Amino acid sequence: MSSVPSDSEQVSLETQQYRLFHDIYVFLDAGDSRALEGFHLTPSQFSLLMLLDPFEGHNLIRLAERLLVARSTITRLIDQLELLGIVHRVSDPNDRRAQQVRLTEKGSLIRERALIAHERSLNQRFGVLSIHEQETLVRLLKRLRDGLIDDVDKA
Amino acid sequence: MSSVPSDSEQVSLETQQYRLFHDIYVFLDAGDSRALEGFHLTPSQFSLLMLLDPFEGHNLIRLAERLLVARSTITRLIDQLELLGIVHRVSDPNDRRAQQVRLTEKGSLIRERALIAHERSLNQRFGVLSIHEQETLVRLLKRLRDGLIDDVDKA
DNA sequence: TACACTTTGTTGCAAGTGCAACAGTTTCAG
DNA sequence: CTGAAACTGTTGCACTTGCAACAAAGTGTA
Numbered sequence: 001m002s003s004v005p006s007d008s009e010q011v012s013l014e015t016q017q018y019r020l021f022h023d024i025y026v027f028l029d030a031g032d033s034r035a036l037e038g039f040h041l042t043p044s045q046f047s048l049l050m051l052l053d054p055f056e057g058h059n060l061i062r063l064a065e066r067l068l069v070a071r072s073t074i075t076r077l078i079d080q081l082e083l084l085g086i087v088h089r090v091s092d093p094n095d096r097r098a099q100q101v102r103l104t105e106k107g108s109l110i111r112e113r114a115l116i117a118h119e120r121s122l123n124q125r126f127g128v129l130s131i132h133e134q135e136t137l138v139r140l141l142k143r144l145r146d147g148l149i150d151d152v153d154k155a
Numbered sequence: 156m157s158s159v160p161s162d163s164e165q166v167s168l169e170t171q172q173y174r175l176f177h178d179i180y181v182f183l184d185a186g187d188s189r190a191l192e193g194f195h196l197t198p199s200q201f202s203l204l205m206l207l208d209p210f211e212g213h214n215l216i217r218l219a220e221r222l223l224v225a226r227s228t229i230t231r232l233i234d235q236l237e238l239l240g241i242v243h244r245v246s247d248p249n250d251r252r253a254q255q256v257r258l259t260e261k262g263s264l265i266r267e268r269a270l271i272a273h274e275r276s277l278n279q280r281f282g283v284l285s286i287h288e289q290e291t292l293v294r295l296l297k298r299l300r301d302g303l304i305d306d307v308d309k310a
Numbered sequence: 311t312a313c314a315c316t317t318t319g320t321t322g323c324a325a326g327t328g329c330a331a332c333a334g335t336t337t338c339a340g
Numbered sequence: 341c342t343g344a345a346a347c348t349g350t351t352g353c354a355c356t357t358g359c360a361a362c363a364a365a366g367t368g369t370a
Contacts, residue, residue: 013289014277018183020296022202025180026223027303028173044356047177060319068181070358075320097318097365122169128302133295134168140284140292141175147283148182199326215349225328230350232326252335252348 035121039114046114048077054108057100086110190276194269201269203232209263212245212255241265
């Protein structure tokens with residue numbers, strides 16, 4: 001089905017990595033959708049929810065930086081989670097421009113359960129690699145990410 | 156600037172990989188935009204252009220499978236490239252439902268130049284890893300991708 | 311203090327994308 | 341050969357997202 005035609009052509013090492021990152025991203029997202037559908041959460045909503053501490057308030061801009069998305073995207077994702085009764089906004093007493101996003105009790109519960117389900121799903125999906133291989137992978141990915149950040153910042 | 160707050164919290168190996176893939180994807184895309192801006196090509200247009208052989212026609216559905224996007228997305232990307240004079244559609248003589256997408260002469264030239272510039276950029280961006288490390292990475296990524304495909308297909 | 315500059319969060323708008331429905335073709339079982 | 345099913349590509353629609361502009365609030369300098 002999902003074929004990804006065999007890498008028969010001669011392409012450079014960099015291009016191979018490049019394509020692999022793209023494909024893996026797409027497949028991870030597809031797997032997430034499936035893992036989360038029981039919770040009625042989109043992958044975007046979940047990745048935000050993941051960051052919310054049940055015992056702390058969160059600044060919207062900090063969340064945007066964390067997820068690498070625009071501030072307006074966070075505004076809208078929080079709107080959605082608020083409608084679902086998962087979070088609520090509280091105005092920050094120290095800065096009247098700012099909001100604090102807090103999990104509701106219901107939200108904490110949903111988060112907890114979704115996190116577990118997602119973790120289990122990830123565990124299964126990454127299971128093709130041994131723990132040792134996953135550790136190697138994490139080490140390489142971190143170096144690459146940090147390099148890419150430097151590169152983007154240099155621009 | 157692009158901070159990605161230090162991974163101070165205790166998260167599972169799988170979750171670390173998960174976040175790294177997301178962040179790397181975003182940064183790669185940002186780097187691509189920069190590498191391609193001189194060509195007036197978006198990363199999506201480029202990734203399609205990359206697949207087009209100067210001497211062959213291409214079936215739209217095959218391209219969609221290859222890029223892991225919906226057929227309608229390819230229709231629109233081809234529309235854009237056609238407006239730019241980079242490709243043209245030819246009806247397939249063997250199947251009157253089908254189209255063949257072909258590079259124009261101008262398109263071949265632009266593709267050639269963009270490919271070189273992108274390759275140079277990738278080379279620089281992946282340069283934080285040694286060749287040996289990149290080979291290891293490719294090996295692990297391929298295994299992971301194939302595992303994820305099986306997983307998606309099982310669904 | 312006063313005024314310019316920065317910061318926080320929201321909104322309008324435009325662009326990209328997937329899904330479902332569709333028309334025109336092709337294929338294949340009976 | 342015929343009709344049902346599958347396939348190819350396009351379109352309408354909804355949803356997501358980034359960017360720019362904005363109001364309100366905070367910061368800092370003269």
